[in-house]
Amino acid sequence: MALPTVNQPMTPQEFLGMRDFIYAQTGIFFNESKQYFLENRLLRRLSDLNLKGHREYLELLQGPRGREELKQLFVEITTNETSFWRNPPQIEAFQKMVLPEAVKLAKERGANRFRIWSAACSSGEEPYTLAMICHEAKDTVLKGMTTEIVATDISEKVLAQAREGAYGSYTLRNLTPIQMKAHFNQTGPDAFEVKSELKQLVTLKHFNLVDWPGYKALGTFDVIFCRNVLIYFDEAVKSKVIKGFHEQLYPKSYLLVGHSESIHSFNTGFELLHFSKAMGYRKRG
Ligand SMILES: C[S@@+](CC[C@H](N)C(=O)[O-])C[C@H]1O[C@@H](n2cnc3c(N)ncnc32)[C@H](O)[C@@H]1O
Numbered sequence: 001m002a003l004p005t006v007n008q009p010m011t012p013q014e015f016l017g018m019r020d021f022i023y024a025q026t027g028i029f030f031n032e033s034k035q036y037f038l039e040n041r042l043l044r045r046l047s048d049l050n051l052k053g054h055r056e057y058l059e060l061l062q063g064p065r066g067r068e069e070l071k072q073l074f075v076e077i078t079t080n081e082t083s084f085w086r087n088p089p090q091i092e093a094f095q096k097m098v099l100p101e102a103v104k105l106a107k108e109r110g111a112n113r114f115r116i117w118s119a120a121c122s123s124g125e126e127p128y129t130l131a132m133i134c135h136e137a138k139d140t141v142l143k144g145m146t147t148e149i150v151a152t153d154i155s156e157k158v159l160a161q162a163r164e165g166a167y168g169s170y171t172l173r174n175l176t177p178i179q180m181k182a183h184f185n186q187t188g189p190d191a192f193e194v195k196s197e198l199k200q201l202v203t204l205k206h207f208n209l210v211d212w213p214g215y216k217a218l219g220t221f222d223v224i225f226c227r228n229v230l231i232y233f234d235e236a237v238k239s240k241v242i243k244g245f246h247e248q249l250y251p252k253s254y255l256l257v258g259h260s261e262s263i264h265s266f267n268t269g270f271e272l273l274h275f276s277k278a279m280g281y282r283k284r285g
Contacts, residue, residue: 008053010039017058018042022077025070026154027210027237041076075157079232082122084129084167085174087227087259093275094223095133098254100141102222105252107145114142117221117248118151119209120229124162124194124202125171127151130225131198132183150218152207162204165194210237215244222250227258239266246270246283255281 010018015035022038023029030038042057051057061069085091106114114134118127127149134147153159168190172180184192207214209229224245230238245255246269255270257263263281264272270281 010035010042010054014054014058015039018054021058021061022073023234025210026074026077026208027234027241028077028232029234029237038077045072045076071156074154078155078158080122080155080158082125082228083171083174084125086126086129087278088174089275089277090227090256090259090280091129091133093278093280094130094225094256095137097275098223098256098280099133099137102254103141103145105250106222109250112145114145114147115219115221115223116147116149117218117224117226118149119207119224119226119245121151121153121158121162121204122155123158123171124151124165124204125167126225126227127162127202127204128165128183128194128198131194131201132179134201135183135197147201149202150205150221151202152205152218154206154208156206159204159206162202165199167192167194209233209241209244212240212244215248218248220250221248221253223254223256224249225256227256228261230257230261230263235265238263242266242268242270249283251283252285253283255283257281 012035015032015038018038019030039054042054046054046057049057049060051060060066061073103114116130116134118130121127130149134142134149138147151162153162166187169192172184172192180192183195183198185195187193207218226241226245230241233241242263249255255263259278263270268281269284271284273280273282
């Protein structure tokens with residue numbers, strides 16, 4: 001990594017300017033206690049661009065080259081932590097309860113396509129986990145249905161990693177040897193690639209969750225996973241995102257959020273579901 005050439009610390013005004021800009025572009029809200037965190041995240045970019053300080057960077061973002069630079073900004077400021085089979089009780093609730101019930105509903109509607117949205121999919125571990133489950137259910141629960149998992153994120157960097165589908169053992173730590181053998185090709189001592197049959201189930205796309213008019217174009221879903229991203233949004237953005245999900249779900253379809261995220265302070269049109277050691281939401285019919 002290049003050594004930072006920036007010699008001026010971020011001033012409180014620069015922090016507020018950058019914070020408001022990021023909030024408007026992404027919905028991610030950095031409160032005052034996050035100033036040093038944000039400053040550190042941006043240092044590398046400032047250094048790569050040979051900029052003297054944060055004011056110059058904000059001017060660049062707001063200027064004619066800003067649109068292109070936004071992609072880099074999204075890469076720098078997002079937290080992309082994820083893993084396969086993350087939050088096992090919730091994944092198992094999806095496998096054992098949500099999937100069979102949602103497929104039943106889809107069949108009752110006369111559908112032959114089952115659609116899942118992994119919103120904020122990071123480097124692909126979440127959508128490929130869902131693909132493993134759907135692939136294993138293709139001759140049972142999902143018999144007669146085609147499955148499409150739409151996986152979206154704001155960061156082009158993690159989307160590129162997801163497209164590659166290559167992982168080390170740390171992110172695979174929750175999987176059993178049987179799952180590893182069934183769904184991955186080992187390509188090196190600590191390198192595993194998801195098999196093509198899983199990649200075929202997953203469509204990766206860039207999508208910013210604050211692109212309000214863009215939701216409709218993604219189509220309607222039987223299940224939406226949106227885990228561990230609502231925590232970065234404030235109440236106003238969370239509420240609009242949840243409304244967006246509500247509009248893109250079929251009646252009685254499912255929304256699964258992260259285990260520390262709750263949506264029931266909003267009047268959402270969802271009912272809360274209690275599974276064993278996990279929770280979920282269902283759109284009211
Ligand atoms: C902590 S990861 C969660 C990944 C996965 N859902 C999980 O639970 O393991 C959060 C992801 O949200 C994405 N993100 C943040 N703001 C976003 C936005 N406005 N639109 C879409 N994705 C966003 C980040 O790029 C990051 O990959």
